[in-house]
Structures are given as structure tokens and as C-alpha cells.
Amino acid sequence: MTATRSKKPAAPKPRGEAFVRVVAEATLERLADQGFERLTIPDVAQLAGVNKTSIYRRWPDKEALVREALAGVMKHTEVVPDTGSLRGDLLALARTMADATQTRAGKAIFRIALAEGDHALLRALAARSQPRAAVFGPAAVMQRAMARGELKAGVEPTLILFTLAGAILHRVFVEQSEVTDDHLAQLIDLVLLGAQARR
Amino acid sequence: MTATRSKKPAAPKPRGEAFVRVVAEATLERLADQGFERLTIPDVAQLAGVNKTSIYRRWPDKEALVREALAGVMKHTEVVPDTGSLRGDLLALARTMADATQTRAGKAIFRIALAEGDHALLRALAARSQPRAAVFGPAAVMQRAMARGELKAGVEPTLILFTLAGAILHRVFVEQSEVTDDHLAQLIDLVLLGAQARR
Numbered sequence: 001m002t003a004t005r006s007k008k009p010a011a012p013k014p015r016g017e018a019f020v021r022v023v024a025e026a027t028l029e030r031l032a033d034q035g036f037e038r039l040t041i042p043d044v045a046q047l048a049g050v051n052k053t054s055i056y057r058r059w060p061d062k063e064a065l066v067r068e069a070l071a072g073v074m075k076h077t078e079v080v081p082d083t084g085s086l087r088g089d090l091l092a093l094a095r096t097m098a099d100a101t102q103t104r105a106g107k108a109i110f111r112i113a114l115a116e117g118d119h120a121l122l123r124a125l126a127a128r129s130q131p132r133a134a135v136f137g138p139a140a141v142m143q144r145a146m147a148r149g150e151l152k153a154g155v156e157p158t159l160i161l162f163t164l165a166g167a168i169l170h171r172v173f174v175e176q177s178e179v180t181d182d183h184l185a186q187l188i189d190l191v192l193l194g195a196q197a198r199r
Numbered sequence: 200m201t202a203t204r205s206k207k208p209a210a211p212k213p214r215g216e217a218f219v220r221v222v223a224e225a226t227l228e229r230l231a232d233q234g235f236e237r238l239t240i241p242d243v244a245q246l247a248g249v250n251k252t253s254i255y256r257r258w259p260d261k262e263a264l265v266r267e268a269l270a271g272v273m274k275h276t277e278v279v280p281d282t283g284s285l286r287g288d289l290l291a292l293a294r295t296m297a298d299a300t301q302t303r304a305g306k307a308i309f310r311i312a313l314a315e316g317d318h319a320l321l322r323a324l325a326a327r328s329q330p331r332a333a334v335f336g337p338a339a340v341m342q343r344a345m346a347r348g349e350l351k352a353g354v355e356p357t358l359i360l361f362t363l364a365g366a367i368l369h370r371v372f373v374e375q376s377e378v379t380d381d382h383l384a385q386l387i388d389l390v391l392l393g394a395q396a397r398r
């Protein structure tokens with residue numbers, strides 16, 4: 001992506017936005033591989049090909065660094081599908097969630113969330129997203145579904161979203177299976193239509 | 200064993216089954232706190248109050264030690280409820296799963312599963328449980344539900360179980376919220392009855 005890791009003498013150190021981007025990338029890579037506890041700023045600096053003092057100049061500690069790297073990633077997950085039906089929108093949202101578990105950034109976030117538990121970083125990220133479900137951009141999806149009369153009365157929209165998210169996490173991290181489109185369709189039909197035979 | 204004397208008469212070192220139990224407990228405690236990678240046999244020995252050489256005599260390496268500690272725990276999760284209805288059985292299974300996330304052993308397992316990803320230990324445990332869903336003892340539950348005609352044709356029983364498990368993991372580890380009986384009832388009604396309004 002950039003030439004900053006080249007050892008050729010002419011390679012300039014990245015500055016400005018490019019600097020922030022390569023440092024954030026390196027931070028996410030280390031988070032995904034090792035988690036928060038084992039991440040160090042000198043290590044991130046080495047991976048990014050920048051001076052560690054440049055990092056310390058911008059971010060006072062690794063928590064600030066990680067917070068900014070993760071916040072940058074969260075923005076891209078706030079895309080809201082609008083396919084005209086709840087089923088179509090949920091398929092699109094679920095595909096986005098499933099794809100996110102396969103990215104470096106997604107792995108970093110899930111690793112912190114799942115492995116390091118009650119983490120100040122995650123609480124800070126959650127506080128940025130009110131309602132919390134907005135992390136996945138789904139609040140609008142559920143509002144439109146309610147406006148179209150697609151949702152059964154008394155069913156909590158966040159329960160639907162968190163159930164889908166949990167099922168995807170289970171598929172990826174516990175079953176260690178691929179999240180195919182066919183699997184997502186079955187999952188969404190389960191949540192929308194239910195499993196119980198009608199008699 | 201040796202002539203070494205402390206001020207108080209030395210507490211006898213545990214032997215036999217007691218030895219296996221205290222070592223397994225200490226192993227699970229360290230796993231829950233620190234994960235597999237950072238666990239060491241000397242550290243487990245210290246926590247258990249046994250000699251590390253006694254541990255090495257029984258288990259050649261930490262993988263063998265952890266495998267036995269986890270296998271001992273898995274046995275207790277294979278209880279199969281039989282309340283007479285799918286909803287009742289799923290409530291009981293889900294309660295067991297949710298409670299397991301709160302135990303030291305459960306946290307240890309989830310920590311390895313979720314944080315350390317594609318782990319030989321988990322593959323070994325999964326291979327012990329065929330079908331894999333038997334980890335939660337639910338195969339019999341689903342078979343009885345099918346025999347009673349409670350399940351819609353074409354719905355995969357493991358999808359139901361894994362969706363419930365994932366939703367519970369999401370609740371505990373991502374939302375960091377309590378899994379109340381009321382929450383479980385809503386979750387199970389969602390999966391059994393679906394979220395979509397009938398028109």
C-alpha cells in the first residue's frame with residue numbers, strides 16, 4: 001500500500017494523513033495478532049516504519065492510539081442498507097458484519113471485545129454510538145421495517161440485531177466455519193420466521 | 200517425603216484424585232484469567248500448592264494438562280433437560296449455557312475459543328463431541344422436539360442451538376449485560392416464533 005517499509009534511502013517518512021493511516025494500520029495489525037495488552041508503541045512504530053517519538057508526539061499512550069485507530073474503523077461500518085425489505089436489509093447488514101470478522105480491523109475489535117472483556121476502550125467506543133446498535137448502522141433499518149409494518153409487535157429490534165451478530169460470531173469464532181450467503185439466509189429466515197411448526 | 204521441616208507441620212501435599220482436582224482447578228483459574236498462551240506449569244503448581252515436578256510426572260506439557268482440565272469440565276455440561284416441550288427444554292439449555300459463561304471453567308473455555316481462535320485444543324475437544332452440538336447436550340432435545348412435531352420442516356436443529364449460543368455469548372461478552380430469565384425467554388421466543396409480522 002505504501003513504500004514506507006522499504007529500506008531504500010530515499011523513502012520519506014509518511015506525514016500528516018498518511019502518517020496517521022500507516023500508524024493506524026500497524027496498530028490494528030498488532031491488535032488483531034496480539035490483543036491490546038501485548039501491543040507496544042515501539043513495536044507499532046517499527047511495523048509502520050515511523051519513529052516512535054512521532055507516535056508519542058501525537059498520542060500520549062497506547063490507549064489513545066488504539067482508541068483513534070478503532071474509531072477510524074467504526075466509521076466505515078455505519079453504512080445503512082436500504083433494499084426495500086427487512087429481509088434484504090438484514091441480509092446486507094449480516095453480510096457486512098460477517099465480512100468485518102474477516103478483516104484485520106474487525107479481528108482486532110472482536111479480539112478485544114471477546115478476550116479482554118470489560119475494557120475501557122470498548123466502553124468508550126460504545127458511548128460514541130448511541131444507540132449502541134448504531135455501530136452496525138441498523139437503527140434506521142429497523143425503523144423503516146417498523147414503518148412498513150414488517151415487525152411483529154413486542155419484538156425488540158436490538159434483540160434481533162444482537163442475535164444475528166452473536167450467531168455470526170459463534171459461526172466464525174466458535175464453529176470456525178465460513179459464513180456463506182446461504183448460511184446467512186437460513187439464519188435470517190430463522191430469526192424472521194421462527195423455528196416452531198404451526199399447528 | 201523429604202526431611203525439610205517448616206515451623207508448622209507441613210500441610211500434606213494432595214495425592215491421587217485430590218491432586219488431579221486441585222491442579223485442574225488451578226489450571227482453569229489461570230486459563231480464565233490469562234488464556235492459554237500465558238499459562239505456565241510452574242505458575243499452576245504454585246497456585247495449586249503442589250510441586251511442579253509432580254505435574255510434569257503426570258502431564259508431559261501444558262497442552263496435555265489443559266486438555267484434561269477442560270475435558271473434565273465438559274462432562275458436566277452434557278446434562279440434557281426433558282421438560283416435555285421444546286420451549287421448556289431450550290430455556291433450560293440456554294440457562295445452563297448462560298450460567299456456564301459465569302463459571303471459571305466456562306470463562307476459560309470461552310476465552311480460548313474466542314481469543315485464541317483456531318486452537319488445537321478446541322479442535323481436540325470438538326472431536327470428542329460428535330455431533331459437536333453434544334457439547335451442550337442438546338441433540339436429544341432436538342430429536343424429541345422433532346418426534347413431537349414441534350419443529351418446522353427444513354430448519355436445521357444445530358442452527359437453532361448455535362444461534363442461541365451465539366446470542367448468549369454476545370449478551371455476556373459484547374453487550375456485557377446480565378442474562379436474565381426474562382431475556383432468555385425473549386430470545387427463545389424470537390428463535391421459535393420469529394420476528395416478522397404476519398399479514
